[in-house]
Amino acid sequence: MARNGNRPVFRKGAPASFVPFVSFVAEKPSRKAGFTLLELLLALSIFTLVAGMAAGSFWSITRTWNRANDLLENLHYGEFAMDQLVAALRGAAWFSSKPEAFGFWLDDSGGNSDRAANEISWVTSGTAFLPPDSPLKDGLHRLSVTVEHARGGGQGLAVRAWPHLSEETDGKDVEPWIVVPDVRGFSCEWYDFEEDGWSQEWEETNSLPKVLKVSLTMEPREKDGDPVRLQRIVELEVAPDLPGRERKDRTTQDELDREEREGVRTEDGSLVITGGGRGGGRP
Numbered sequence: 001m002a003r004n005g006n007r008p009v010f011r012k013g014a015p016a017s018f019v020p021f022v023s024f025v026a027e028k029p030s031r032k033a034g035f036t037l038l039e040l041l042l043a044l045s046i047f048t049l050v051a052g053m054a055a056g057s058f059w060s061i062t063r064t065w066n067r068a069n070d071l072l073e074n075l076h077y078g079e080f081a082m083d084q085l086v087a088a089l090r091g092a093a094w095f096s097s098k099p100e101a102f103g104f105w106l107d108d109s110g111g112n113s114d115r116a117a118n119e120i121s122w123v124t125s126g127t128a129f130l131p132p133d134s135p136l137k138d139g140l141h142r143l144s145v146t147v148e149h150a151r152g153g154g155q156g157l158a159v160r161a162w163p164h165l166s167e168e169t170d171g172k173d174v175e176p177w178i179v180v181p182d183v184r185g186f187s188c189e190w191y192d193f194e195e196d197g198w199s200q201e202w203e204e205t206n207s208l209p210k211v212l213k214v215s216l217t218m219e220p221r222e223k224d225g226d227p228v229r230l231q232r233i234v235e236l237e238v239a240p241d242l243p244g245r246e247r248k249d250r251t252t253q254d255e256l257d258r259e260e261r262e263g264v265r266t267e268d269g270s271l272v273i274t275g276g277g278r279g280g281g282r283p
Contacts (some may be wrong), residue, residue, distance in 0.1 A: 078218045078230045081157050081180040084128045085145065085214060086234050091126030092208060093140050093164075094238040099206040101165055105144075106188060108200035114217040114227055116187040118200075119146035121171060122208070123164040129179055130161060140164050144171045147186045148178075154219070156181040184227055185217040208239035 035043075094102050102123045110116030121144040127137045129145075141161050148158040156178035160171050189198040190209035198213060211233065218228040 078180070078216055078228060081183070081216055082214075082230050082232055084179065085216075086232055088124050088126055088128035088143055088145075089122070089212060089214075089234045089236060091124040091128065092236050092238055093123045093125050094208050094236075094240075096240075102208070103205040104202070104208045105205055106190070106200065106202035107146075108187075108202075110185065110187070112187040112189060112200065112215065114185045114229065116185040116215075116217075117147045118187045119144060120188045120214075121145075129159045131177070134161065136161050136163065142171070145186070147183055148176060150178045150181055154181060155183055157183045157186060157216070182219040183216065184219050185215075187215045189213045208236050210239045210241065211235050 092104075105119075105121040107119040108116075109118060112118075121142060123140055123142050125140050127134075129143060130137045130141075142164040144160045146158055147155050150156040157180045158176040159179050160174040160176045162171065162174050187200075189200050189212070190202060191197070191211040191213070192199045193210070202209070212235075213231065213233050216230045218230070220227050
C-alpha cells in the first residue's frame, strides 16, 4: 500500500478483506460528546417540576408554622387572662357579719354566647389584675371584670378596682384598664345545687356562689379563622354552702328572736303571748 497525499492507495495484489476495513477507518468522521436540544429541554422540565414541588412544600410549612405561632400567641394572652381571673376569684373574701359588703354581682348581658359581655364583681384580697403601684394591693378591694371597647379599637378584658367599703364609689365611676386585648366575649355562670344545673340568674347579691364557670372568647388571628374559647371552673372556698343561706338563716333567727320576745307558738301553730310583748298577754 502506498499513500497519495492523505488517501491510501492499494497496490494490485492486496488482500480483498483488508481493503474495506482500512477504507472505513480512514474515512469515518470524528464526533464530540454532548447533549441534544431534546435532552436539555427534558432535563429543564424535570428540574422545574422538582423545584416547584419543593417551593410549594416550603411555603406550606411556613404558613402552618405561622398559624401555629399565632394560635400559641392567642392562647398565651387568653391563658394569662384566665390565670389572673382564677387567682382573683379564689382569693374572694367573705364575712357573714356584713354580707352586703362582700356579695357577688353578676350582670348576664349577652348570655353565654361568644359575643357575651357579662360583668362580675366580688371582693378579693389578692393582687391579681392590679398594677404594681396600686394602693389597693395590700388590702381588701372590690374587682369588676367585663368586656369593653379599647381605646385603640377592638375589645378587651376590662378591669376596675375600688375600696370595697366605700359607699361613695360606684364601679362605673372608676376608670378601667384593658388587661388583655382582642377579647370577643366574656361570660360567667354559677352552679345551682338546688336545680342541679348552671344558671346566670343571680339575685343573691349579699352572698357568694359556691362554684363558677367563666368563659373567655378570643378574636381569631386570621381573617376567616375560628375564635378561641377558653373555659375554667372555679370553686369559691369561702362561699356558704348554698347561695342565700346566710340571709335565710338570719331571717329565720330574727323571727325566732321576735317570737321569743313577744310569745311562743303552740303545737297547732298559734302564738301565745307570755306577757313580755306588746300584746299584753293576748293570745
